[in-house]
Amino acid sequence: MQLLKSIASGIGRSFDIISPCRCICCGFNACEDGLPVCSDCIGGxxxxxxxxxSRCGRDIGLCECDGNPLTFLFWYVPGDAHRMISYIKNDADVRFARFFAELLVMRIKSQHRRGFDAVTYIPRRRRGIRIAGYDQAKLIATEVAHILGIDCITLLMRHGSREQKLLSASERRRTMVNRYSVIKENTLNSENQIYGRILLIDDVCTTGATLDACSSLLRKAGLKQVIPAVIARTPKRKDV
Ligand SMILES: [Zn+2]
Ligand SMILES: [Zn+2]
Known part of the structure; x- marks a missing residue:
């Protein structure tokens, strides 16, 4: 809990100062103490x-029940988690992005000793950007990069606009191949070398198909290591 408070003071209590805002969990109470979570919701x-x-009892991110460990902040379950992701998708501003980025960086550092050369993200559908006015994964990736003191680069381009969550896992995998492409010219750093170790940010990991497809596209483009990190992960039925 103390940790959350120190993050809030790190953000300069901007939640209270810039403009009053509502709690990201209940969407009702006003924020206090520089946190975007009200005192009623902070425990939750x-x-x-x-x-x-719930399967292996390991901490979030350390579990390898589904193969590779994935860095994430919380399980994407009904209630506060769903409301927070909705906030991130529809009402986020730089303050919320910074808050989640601070937490995510802490988790990333606890799981990955080696640093990263740059941060990238999975781009949102164009329609989503038009409606919300921003790309939430880019917003968080930018803040993560800022905290880590490295570049945030746009490496992936998204094609088409069909809603992913309406597709089954196998349909997703089938259509994924043509959904994204790599912007080759952005894979080079200032010394004209291909970036080596990249952090790939997204908001939610549902089946893992998007992260897998994008990671393999980036590796095919020459990037050596692609480490995914997301805010929330949908549990398999037995996970929670
Ligand atoms: Zn609340
Ligand atoms: Zn597990």
Whole structure:
């Protein structure tokens, strides 16, 4: 809990100062103490980001029940988690992005000792950007890069606009191949070398198909290591 408070003061209590805002969990109470979570919701929020895997009992991110460990902040379950992701998708501003980025960086650092050369993200559908006015993964990736002191680069381009979540996992995999492409000229750093180790940010991991497809596209383009990190992960039925 103390940790959350120190993050809030790190952001300069901007939640209160810039403009009053509503709690990201209940959407009702006003924020206090520089946190985007109200005092009624803070306990639930703390539990949410500390809920271990129900299958192996390991902490979030350390669980390898589905193969490779994935860095994420909380399980994407009905209630506060769903409301927060909706906030991130529709009402986020730089303050919220910074808050989630601070938490995510802490988790990333606890799981990955080696640093990264740059941060990139999975781009949102154009229609989503038009409606919300921003790309939430880019917003968070920009803040993550800022905290880590490295570049945030746009490496992936999204084609088409069909809603992913309406597709089954196998349909997603089938259509994924042509959905994204790599912007080759952005894969080079200032010394004209291909970036080596990249952090790939998204808001939610549902089946993992998008992260897998984008990671393999980036590796095919020459990037050596692509480490995914997301805000929330949909549990398999037995996970929570
Ligand atoms: Zn609240
Ligand atoms: Zn597990």
């Amino acid at each position: 929020f703390y539990r949410l980001v500390n809920t271990p895997c």
